Amino acid sequence: MSTNNIEILLVEDNPNDVELTLYTLQKHHLANRIHVVRDGAEALDFLFCRGAFESRNPNHSPKVILLDLKLPKVDGLEVLRQIRRDERMRLLPVVIMTSSREERDVVESYKLGINSYIVKPVDFDQFSEAVRQIGCYWLLLNQPPIF
């Protein structure tokens, strides 16, 4: 699949969470144009069209980034910081999807201009409902600011 017409960028290091998220999105026909990166550095490469994503067209941004906070190499908050510093991407919708309920994570994320903060539930019924709602909302309902 071309990385040029991606609608969802999923930044998630836990393979189980990746699979469960994809399973749910697929079930609701929302996973056609999703790309998964497994750490913060790869996410930045994707977004800034560097390294393995050199040939990606920088004018095609995803409709939403689903970003975990605790990530290898570069953590989620740092990814967020770099996105928000970039003139082209600073308005890109970012939804934090994390296990952390820590208040400082929530506050710090909102300070960096996230669009939503979701604590991933342990209960799969609740988890898949959260993923379904996020998918429907950001892909179908929401009007993105650019592109």
Added chain:
Amino acid sequence: MRIARDGILLYINEVGLSLLQEWHLQCGQTVPPALRDIVTQTMNEGVARTYDLKHRDRDYGFSVAPILEAGYANLYCHDITDRKRAEEEIRTLNAELEQRVRVRTAELLAANKELEAFSYSVSHDLRAPLRAVDGFSHILLDEQGTQLPPETQRYLSLIRSSTLQMGRLVDDLLAFSQLSRQAMIKDQVQPAALVREAWDLLRSEQDGRHVKLTVGDLPSCQGDRALLKQVFVNLLSNALKFSRKRDPAIIEFGCNCKDGENIFFVRDNGVGFDMRYADKLFGVFQRLHRSEDYEGTGVGLAIVERIVHRHGGRVWAEAEPDKGATFFFTLGEKIS
């Protein structure tokens, strides 16, 4: 002794002579500069005052009374070396103590930080595998459910319910550990309003039941609003839970004044418990009922106790099997 305005020693008694041996004082001669200075200063100011002077390794206290019209001052002298040394010792001890407190505080801060990192990691890393266990059991049931033998389906359901229970344990444990780190903001609180708020949060636990809550006359108190609400929620939630088989369930939130202290209480007509196990009531993960009968993680009352203790209060309970339970608590306030 008596010293003239110009510093000449006019008179000194036996005691003074022996006390000030080292100073080599002689009548008719000028006293050493240190003594002359305090005489000059007192004569200029015109009021009596005291001075501490050091000479060699001893300390002396002088009371100087100016006799202005006569042009001299009367001086009374004491050896205050021992007192001075004791004071010095206290100063050193205080400084040492402060230093020790600084070191301990730094150690505590470090330990606290470590604990924070620990709970952060728990919150992140312990939930993820649980989600996977629950998620994949769920998918297995969804996709293969009809082809699986009933026993296998039941096992999968058991896996799911245990996982969710573990998830609740992790959440409650985190909430408990965060309690001591959270700063307390004390304010004047109207408990009756808080009881209503807490009760509203517990709506879902009242659904389809016949429950009667009576709220007595509750005096206002000093406390952290959010933390106290947590106490009320936990106590009322317990009362609702353990009176589930009563129709109607009767819950009372009240307050008595005893020995100059407001004692709040929450009473229910539920299953109660055996007072022999009362000491276990407030321990973390301690439960007095089987989880098949009454679900829970055993953290609710531990949280109640911790919050009440942080307010300087006490919490205890009285109950009898099948005859309801009453939880009492104070908030460390004395009423005048």
